[in-house]
Every structure is written in C-alpha cells, then in structure tokens.
Amino acid sequence: MKTRLSFFIFLLLCSLSFAQVKISGKVTYKSKGVRDVNVTLKDTYDGATTDGDGNFSFETSEKGNKILLFTHPKYIDVEKAISIENQEISVNVELKEQINEIDAVVVSAGSIEASDKKRATALLTPIDIYTTAGANGQISSALTYLPGVQKVGETEGLFIRGGTGTESKIFMDGSLINNYFSNSVPGIAGRDRFNTSLFKGNVFSSGGYSALYGQALSGALMLESIDLPDQSSYDIGFSPIFLNAGFQKLNDNKNSSFGATLGYSNLKLMQEVFNFNTNFEEAPQNINGDFNFGIKTKSGGFIKYYGMFDSNRMGVQTQSLEPEKYDESSVNLKGKSTYHNLSFKQKFGKYLLNAGTSYSFNRSDLDFSTLKSDVSTGNTRLLNNGNYINFKTVLERKINRISALRGGVELNSTNEKLNFNDFVEKNYKDLISSAFLETDLGFSNQLSAKIGMRTEYSSYLEKANIAPRIALAYRFAKDWTTSFAYGIFYQNPESKYINAPANLDFQKSQHYIFQIQRTTEGRSLRFEAFYKKYDDLVKVRNLEYIDGQNQYVQTANNNNGYGYAKGLELFWRDKKTFENIDYWISYSYLDSKRDFMNYPLSLKPNFASEHTLSAVAKRFVPKWKTGFNLSYTYAKGRPYYDIATEIIDGKENYYIRNSGRLKDYSALNFSLNYLPNLGKKDTKAFTVLVLSVTNILGSKNIYGYNFSMDGNRSAAVVPPVNIFVFVGAFISFGVDKTQDAINNNL
Structure with a gap:
C-alpha cells in the first residue's frame, strides 16, 4: 500500500x-x-x-x-x-509609437524633392529632365513644367510665384552659385551652364525654404552633385550644333574618382536651315569644360571638387525704332565665366560636419553700336567683371531617428567692377556674414516640425536682419498629409542698380504656405495655397551720367516699394494607371501686384501670368527601346508697360505711356529617345539617339515689346526661332545603363 x-x-x-x-x-x-x-x-x-x-x-x-x-x-x-x-x-x-524615417511624416510645404531618399515622390531626376520635351536637358527649363514657376522667355532666371528671376537662388552642395546662367544680350535668355547629369538629386523650394539658405525673396533650388560614379566610363555627344566628350575614372578600390569634359557649340548651321526671328550677326557659340574629383577618406569622410569654365560669343542686329537718328543697331557679346566648388563631409561621433567653399568669376563685355546709312552714329561699351566667394559650414547632431539639430555660418563676398565707355567706373563690394540654427522635431510618425532662425549682416548696407522660419507637417490619414510653412526672407538690392549714394536697406518678403498632399505607389497629388507679402522693395530713378547725350542708367533711390502675391497650385503625377506611361499635370493661379523699380503705381508685374497650365506625358515602348515624350504649356498673356518720364515742377515723374496684355502663350513640344544596340552583345555601352522638336505647332509667341523714345513705335520681343529641331547622339563606353533607363521609363 x-x-x-x-x-x-x-x-x-x-x-x-x-x-x-x-x-x-x-x-x-x-x-x-x-x-x-x-x-x-x-x-x-x-x-x-x-x-x-x-x-x-x-x-x-x-x-x-x-x-x-x-x-x-x-x-x-x-x-x-x-x-x-x-x-x-x-x-x-x-504601446508607444516607434518613430522612424520610413514612416515619419516629412515637412514638404513649398518644396519638391528628387533624390534617392524620396523615390516615392521623386520629381526632376536627371532622367526626368532629359526626357521632358521642351526642357532641352536644362534643369531650369524643366522646372517651368512644375507649379509655381512662370514661363518667361526673354531673360534667364527662375520666376517663382510673382518674384523676379533674381529673387531666386541656386546652390550646389550647399554653396551659392553666382553665375548659374550664361551671359546673354537683352531679349535673349541665357542657358544653364551646368551639366544636368552632374547632379544626383535636387530640392526645389517655391517658398518657405530652410534657414540654411538666404538672400532670396522668392525661392531656392538646392542641387546635390554625384559622389562617385558606379564605374569608369567614356562619353561622347554630337549633333549639328555641338560636340562634347568626357570621361569618369573610378579607381580599383572604388574610393576615389576623377573626370573631365570638354564641349563646343555653334548655332551657325541651324541659322542657315531655320528661319530665325533674331538676326544674328554672329551666331551664338560656346566653349566649355569642367574637371571634378571625389575622395572617400579612411575615416568615412568625403571630399568633392568641381570646376568649370565657359566662354561664349554672339552678335544681334535689330532695326531701329528711331529712324531719324539711326537705321539699325547691334549688340555684340563676349562672355567668360569660371566656377569652383570644394566640399567636405565627415562624421565625428554623433556629429556630422558639412563644409564647403566656392569661387565664381563672371565677365560680360557688351558692345552696342548704331548705324545711319552704313555710317556709325554711336558706340557704347559696357564691361562688367564680378568675383564672388562663398564659404559655408554646417554642424548637425541627430537627436533621434527623425529629429536633428543643425547650425552654422556662411560668408558671401562680392566684388564687382563696371566700366561704361571709360566715362563711368563703379566698384561694388559687399560681405554678407550669416549665422543660422535649425532643428527638425519628430513628435511622432504623424507630426513633425522644422524651426529655424537666420541672421545676416551686410557690410555695404551696414545693417543686419533676423529671419525666423517654421514649418509643420501632420498626417491625418494613411496617405494624406498636410503642411504649413511661414518664414521671413531678406535680400540685398541688386548691385546693378547701385550707381549712386543712397540710404538702402534689405528687401523683405514673408511667406505663408498651406499644402495638402496624397502620395501612394506611383501616384502623387499636391494642392498648395500661398500668400507672399513684399516690403522695402527697391525704387529707382534715372541718373544721367554723360552730359548732353541723354544717356541714363537706372539707380536705386530708396526702399519704398511693396507688393503681394497670392495663389493656388495643383499638381498631379501618375506612373501607375497606364502601363509604361508617366504623366503629370500642373496648374497655377497667381494674383500679384507690385510697386517697385520705376513703376508709377502698384501694377501686375510684367513677368507674372495669372493662369499657367502644363502637361507632360512620356510613353516608353520596351519592344522598340524607344521613348515618346510630349509637353504642353499654356499661360495667360502677361501685361506689358511702356513707362516714360516727365519733368513736373523740376521733379522727375514716371507715367505709363503705353500698356496692354500680350497674347496668350502656347507651346506643344515633342521628343523621341531611341536606345539602339551598338557593337557586340556583351559590350558595355549605352547609346541614346535624340530627336526633339520645340513648339511643334509653330505658335507665334510674344514675350513683350520695346518702344521708341517717343512711344509712337514698338517692336515685339519674340523667341529667336518659332520652331527648333534638335538631333543628337550620346554614347557612353564602359557602362551599360540601358536597363536602368528602361526601368526609369526613359
């Protein structure tokens, strides 16, 4: 038991x-x-x-x-x-929410980013730019197919939301580019000097941009250059108007590279083939080259250098609007430019240091002459030399996965010399010293903020400013986010208007931006409303500088100008609905008025269109290895003014002698990109054959009018040519990017 x-x-x-x-x-x-x-x-x-x-x-x-x-x-x-x-x-x-970079909402009011980090909403990558019909491979031209950027063809620059072309700035690896566009003559816009394929990504801000950047009332374009190429390659490109060649050499350890390019272009042959509106005495021609290197340090840092030179010439002849004085006039240009950019990036524990410096030199030599019965009646020479140095350093510390604190300093030195007919000489010097502090705050995956402060001191103005900036973003549904941005922005008066002593101050603008965005796989929808208030804009007067010859120059008089710009913008991009088709549609409504420069009262700016509609469509046929691209732009006619002066009681006054509205702008563009197989099947080579037709319907667009001294005669400012056809080939040896191009819907 x-x-x-x-x-x-x-x-x-x-x-x-x-x-x-x-x-x-x-x-x-x-x-x-x-x-x-x-x-x-x-x-x-x-x-x-x-x-x-x-x-x-x-x-x-x-x-x-x-x-x-x-x-x-x-x-x-x-x-x-x-x-x-x-x-x-x-x-x-x-549970508590896990905050991470993938799920966290990103502040995006006023900005569009294209980079490896933002593939879901990537816009204007190099492939996008090269395959946008009508962009001609230029970043600035491609931006005009996005909301907020005006189509202004008679002068270079980014005209953003009611701002002038000089009120936007372009940066490379954080450093200011003072000579992004080539030298040109009045009525013809300069081209981009920089090769689009040099950059791996960009952030385009049409307002409310980061405190790391300054001296721009309207917007900023931040370009990021390539670090190291994937492999060594040799490239050539040729067409009836240009020839270029270059190489990129990657070392065996893949921790350093160097490369160079050289190119030449001349429009003389195209001038013989097409009926140009512009009478070129000397066809536009250009010689350019660049050199670059990149070094990855043993401690994980990176050093990059890029240097370029550019030389261009052209001569334009026009019929006189003053027949009693002369029959015709001409202007000849000789331009030279260099740019050098050196940047360094290194991590020190929890800190990241970004430092960079750049140097720009630009020389514009304009020779104006007039003829009466083949006899010279006058000659004017305007010579401008500019030297610009920029230094910037930013120190950043990560707080957590999506929060960070960064701050730094920036120095921007300007030294310009102007000579007019050896009678007038001007030497303008300024040093703008800046300090900035900014923080990214990730409160949760649904809520984040960017708060910044920037201060600047100008040695020429002998004045300082403080500019606070703030932006918020909130995800209110799975694919829906909303953002708000506010900021104050300052900019010095343009140096070309500083020709006599005046008590001047910074020009000022305030931005208010509200955005709603929906982003899903292959689709993006954005709606933005904005309001900009301008204060202390420059007003000018006519200054006579050669006695008895009635020759005047506009010079800054005071900061009594003001204005506003408000509007609505819509952007839709879809790469998913239709197989092998990528398309986007943008619409901008702009209501803007200004009293600045020589405006006698508050007017709609002559560079601002009330309604702008753009559409871009790209269809790639894999079987044919061919991409078909279309783009269309419509813009309501801009206003134009003939502003003259009169003397009343011994005082000079401006008044509007002639005014009106230009005909509506319209242009349909087409391009074709073909990727043939050249050489043996296992040969590493990448070839693109390009056919591009700008303004295929031949619309006779007008950019503005020039008026005679008495206002009784006028001449339209028009594009150099109504229809332009480009045919070219681009070949890369040592690398085969055919499949990458197909995957990116080239």
Whole structure:
C-alpha cells in the first residue's frame, strides 16, 4: 500500500510540474487594441499574436521569473517581468509609437524633392529632365513644367510665384552659385551652364525654404552633385550644333574618382536651315569644360571638387525704332565665366560636419553700336567683371531617428567692377556674414516640425536682419498629409542698380504656405495655397551720367516699394494607371501686384501670368527601346508697360505711356529617345539617339515689346526661332545603363 501511495504522489507531482499555465491580456495604443503584435516569453518558443481587438492568449509550462516580450514594427518593444506559478496570469500593455524615417511624416510645404531618399515622390531626376520635351536637358527649363514657376522667355532666371528671376537662388552642395546662367544680350535668355547629369538629386523650394539658405525673396533650388560614379566610363555627344566628350575614372578600390569634359557649340548651321526671328550677326557659340574629383577618406569622410569654365560669343542686329537718328543697331557679346566648388563631409561621433567653399568669376563685355546709312552714329561699351566667394559650414547632431539639430555660418563676398565707355567706373563690394540654427522635431510618425532662425549682416548696407522660419507637417490619414510653412526672407538690392549714394536697406518678403498632399505607389497629388507679402522693395530713378547725350542708367533711390502675391497650385503625377506611361499635370493661379523699380503705381508685374497650365506625358515602348515624350504649356498673356518720364515742377515723374496684355502663350513640344544596340552583345555601352522638336505647332509667341523714345513705335520681343529641331547622339563606353533607363521609363 505504501509503495502504491508513493507512486501515486510521484505521478501527481509530475503532472503538476508539467501543468500548463494560461497567460492572456490585451495590447493597446491610445486605448485602442492593436493587432499582429508578437507576444512571446523571452528565450522560449511560447507565445501568441494579438487579434483584431488586441487580445492574446497562450499556455506555457515554464515556471519562475520570466520576461514577456511585445514586438511590432511600428511600435517600441515592451518587456514585462512576470512570475509564473500555477495560477493564470493577465497582462495588459499600452504601446508607444516607434518613430522612424520610413514612416515619419516629412515637412514638404513649398518644396519638391528628387533624390534617392524620396523615390516615392521623386520629381526632376536627371532622367526626368532629359526626357521632358521642351526642357532641352536644362534643369531650369524643366522646372517651368512644375507649379509655381512662370514661363518667361526673354531673360534667364527662375520666376517663382510673382518674384523676379533674381529673387531666386541656386546652390550646389550647399554653396551659392553666382553665375548659374550664361551671359546673354537683352531679349535673349541665357542657358544653364551646368551639366544636368552632374547632379544626383535636387530640392526645389517655391517658398518657405530652410534657414540654411538666404538672400532670396522668392525661392531656392538646392542641387546635390554625384559622389562617385558606379564605374569608369567614356562619353561622347554630337549633333549639328555641338560636340562634347568626357570621361569618369573610378579607381580599383572604388574610393576615389576623377573626370573631365570638354564641349563646343555653334548655332551657325541651324541659322542657315531655320528661319530665325533674331538676326544674328554672329551666331551664338560656346566653349566649355569642367574637371571634378571625389575622395572617400579612411575615416568615412568625403571630399568633392568641381570646376568649370565657359566662354561664349554672339552678335544681334535689330532695326531701329528711331529712324531719324539711326537705321539699325547691334549688340555684340563676349562672355567668360569660371566656377569652383570644394566640399567636405565627415562624421565625428554623433556629429556630422558639412563644409564647403566656392569661387565664381563672371565677365560680360557688351558692345552696342548704331548705324545711319552704313555710317556709325554711336558706340557704347559696357564691361562688367564680378568675383564672388562663398564659404559655408554646417554642424548637425541627430537627436533621434527623425529629429536633428543643425547650425552654422556662411560668408558671401562680392566684388564687382563696371566700366561704361571709360566715362563711368563703379566698384561694388559687399560681405554678407550669416549665422543660422535649425532643428527638425519628430513628435511622432504623424507630426513633425522644422524651426529655424537666420541672421545676416551686410557690410555695404551696414545693417543686419533676423529671419525666423517654421514649418509643420501632420498626417491625418494613411496617405494624406498636410503642411504649413511661414518664414521671413531678406535680400540685398541688386548691385546693378547701385550707381549712386543712397540710404538702402534689405528687401523683405514673408511667406505663408498651406499644402495638402496624397502620395501612394506611383501616384502623387499636391494642392498648395500661398500668400507672399513684399516690403522695402527697391525704387529707382534715372541718373544721367554723360552730359548732353541723354544717356541714363537706372539707380536705386530708396526702399519704398511693396507688393503681394497670392495663389493656388495643383499638381498631379501618375506612373501607375497606364502601363509604361508617366504623366503629370500642373496648374497655377497667381494674383500679384507690385510697386517697385520705376513703376508709377502698384501694377501686375510684367513677368507674372495669372493662369499657367502644363502637361507632360512620356510613353516608353520596351519592344522598340524607344521613348515618346510630349509637353504642353499654356499661360495667360502677361501685361506689358511702356513707362516714360516727365519733368513736373523740376521733379522727375514716371507715367505709363503705353500698356496692354500680350497674347496668350502656347507651346506643344515633342521628343523621341531611341536606345539602339551598338557593337557586340556583351559590350558595355549605352547609346541614346535624340530627336526633339520645340513648339511643334509653330505658335507665334510674344514675350513683350520695346518702344521708341517717343512711344509712337514698338517692336515685339519674340523667341529667336518659332520652331527648333534638335538631333543628337550620346554614347557612353564602359557602362551599360540601358536597363536602368528602361526601368526609369526613359
């Protein structure tokens, strides 16, 4: 009996030791149940997954002190200490959101980013720019197919939301580019000097931009150059108007590279083929080249250098609007330019240092002459030399995965010399010293903010400013976000209007921007409303500088100008609905008025169109390895003014002698990109054949009017040619990007 009893007690104890204990509970986030949370006993295989209400339950034979682990990709891991005996255990847990770069909402009011980091909403990558019909491979031209940028063809620059072309600035690797556009003559816009393929990404801000950048009332374009090429390559490009060649050499360890390009262009042949509106005495021609290198340091840092030179010439002849004085006039240009950019990036523990410096030199030599019966009646020479140095350093520290603090200093030196007919000489010097501080704050994956402050001091103005900036972003639904941005922005008066002593101050603008955006796989929808207020804009007067010859120059008089710009913008891009078709549509409504320069009262600016509509469509046929691209732009006619002066009671006054509205602008463009197989099948080579037709319907667009001295005669300012056809080939040896191009819908 004792033996049986002992055996029974032994079996009972064994069954108790292996008895299953139930562990259950509920997992919540903000008092709501969370599904698909993994609940496990640490270092065991026992556990469960929460249901749709956040409940879980499982049994375990483990005993003693254990750790209960709760994990989910979107929430911070939670560990709960429990003691397992023989009774059931109930554990309830409240989760905290896991903040990370992938899920966090990004502040985007006023800006569009194209980079490897923003592939979901990437816009204007190099492939986008090259395949946008009518952009002619230029970044600035491609931007006109986005909302907020006006189509202004008679002069270079980015005209953003009611701002002039000089009120926007362009930066490369953080440093200011003072000579992004080539030299040109009045009525003909300069071209981009920089090769689009040099850049791997960009951030375009049509307002409310970061405190790291300044001296721009309207907007900023931040370009980021390529670090190291994927592999060594040799490139050539040729067409009836240009020839260029270059190489990129990557070392065997893939930690450094260097490269160079050289190019020449001349429009003389195209001038013979097409009926140009502009009478070129000397066809536009250009010689350019660049050199670059990149070095990855042993400590993980990176050094980049880029240098370029550019030389261009052209001569334009026009019929006189003053027949009693002369029959015709001409202007000849000789331009030279160089740019050098050196940048350094290095991590020091939790800190990231970005430092860079750039140097620009620009020389514009304009020779104006007039003829009467083939006899010279006058000659005027305007020579301008500019030297510009920019230095900038930024130190950044990560607070957490999506929060950071950064600050730094910037120096921008300007030294310009102007000579007019050896009678007038001007030497303008200014040093703008800046300091800035900015923080990114990620409160949650749904809410984030960017807060910054910038201060500047101008040695020429002998004045300082303080510019606060703030932006907020909130995700109110799965794919929907809203953003708000506010900022104050300052800019020195343009140096070309500083020709006499005047008590001047910074020009000022305030930006208010509200945005709603929906982003899904392959689709993006953006709506923005904005209001800009301008204060302290420059007013000018006519200054006579050669006695008895009635020759005047406009010079800054005071900062009594003001204005506003408000509007609505819509952007839709879709790469998903139709197979192998990428298209986008943008619309801008702009209401703007200004009293500045020589305006006699508050007027709609002559560079601002009330309605602008653009559409871009790209269809790639893989079987043919051919891309077909279309673009269309419509802009309501801009106003034009003939502003003259009169003397009343010994005082000079401006008045509007002639005014009106230009005909509506319209242009349909087409381009074709063909990727043939050249050479042997295993040869690494990439070839693109390009056919591009600008303004294929031949619309006779007008950019403005020039008026005679008495206002009785006028001449339209028109594009150099109504229809332009480009045919060219681009070949790269040592690298085959055909499949990449196909994948990117080239």
